[in-house]
Amino acid sequence: MPLTLDRIIAKVRRDTSPIIPIVRLSGVIAASSGSFRAGLSLAGVEKALAKAFSVSKAPAVAIVINSPGGAAVQSHLIFKRIRALAEEKKKHVIVAVEDVAASGGYMIAVAGDEIVVDAASIVGSIGVVSSGFGFTGLIDKLGIERRVHTAGRSKSMLDPFRPEKEEDVARLTALQSQVHAGFIALVKQRRPQLIDDPDLFSGAFWSGARAVELGLADRIGDLRQVLREKYGPAVRALPIPLGSRGWRRRLGMSADAAVSLVEGALTGLDERLTWNRFGL
Secondary structure, three states, rough: OOOOOHHHHHHHHHOOOOEEEEEEEOEOOOOOOOOOOOEEOHHHHHHHHHHHOOOOOOOEEEEEEOOOOOOOOHHHOOOOOOOHHEEEEEEEHEEEEEEEEEOOOHHHHHOEEEEEOOOOEEEEEOOOOOOOOOOOHHHHHOOOOOOOOOOOOOOOOOOOOOOHHHHHHHHHHHHHHHHHHHHHHHHHHHHHOOOOOOOOOOOOEEEEHHHHHOOOOEEEEHHHHHHHHHHHHOOHHHHHOOOOOOOOOOOOOOOHHHHHHHHHHHHHHHHHHHHHOOOO
C-alpha cells in the first residue's frame, strides 16, 4: 500500500520527536494557477496550509517563501489564511525566505511570527506596480482600426491600443495609493520593530542582512538551523506538498487549450520579467 500524506501524518502523530510541517510557497502570485502555468494563489495553497496546521502535535508551522510578488489581492488572501489558521490552531509561524520575498511575497512573509532570511536574500519592495504595453504606434503602422463599444465612459480605461488619458492614469494612481496604504498598515502592524527609514515603503528592496537591520526580518540563518535551535536536534521536518501544478501534456489539443497555451506563454514571459526585477 502506497504511503500517502495522510498515512505519513498519522505515523508522525505516533512519533514522540518534535514535528514541524513545512509548506513551500514559490513563484509569482496570481489569481489562478492554470494547467499551463505555475504560480501561487489562495486556491492553490489553502489545502496544503490546512493540512500543515492540522498536525496537532506540531508546536509550529514553517513557511518557506521564494516569491517576487504578484497579485495584491491573492497575496493578502494567503496572508489572512495563514494568520487565521495560526490563531485557530494556536501555532507559532516561522517564515524562511530563500532567494526573494518581495512585494506580495513579503506581504505573505509578514504572516510569520518570525522571519528568517539568508544574508543574500532579497527582501522588501513594499509598493504597488501596474505594468503593461502601449500598441498605438504599432496598430497605426499596420493599418488596423480599433473598434470598441462600451456602456460606461470608463469601461475601456487604459486600453493598450489607445493613447493614455491623464484622467485614467490619475484614477489608476489613486487606486494604487489606496492599496499601498493598506500594505504599509499591514507591515507596521506585524513588524512593530521597524526602524524609521524614509525608503522603507518606497518600493525599494534590500539584502537579507540589511532587512534584519531595518526590522523587516528577525535573523539571518537557515530553516534547519532555526528548527534545531528552537526544538532540539531530534526535530523532524514534515514537508507538505501543494499538489500538482504547472505544465501538463495534452494530446489532441482543443482550440481552448491552444488559447490557454498562448496565454500561458505570455504569462510566463510576464513572470520572467517579474523575477528579473530582482536580478533572478
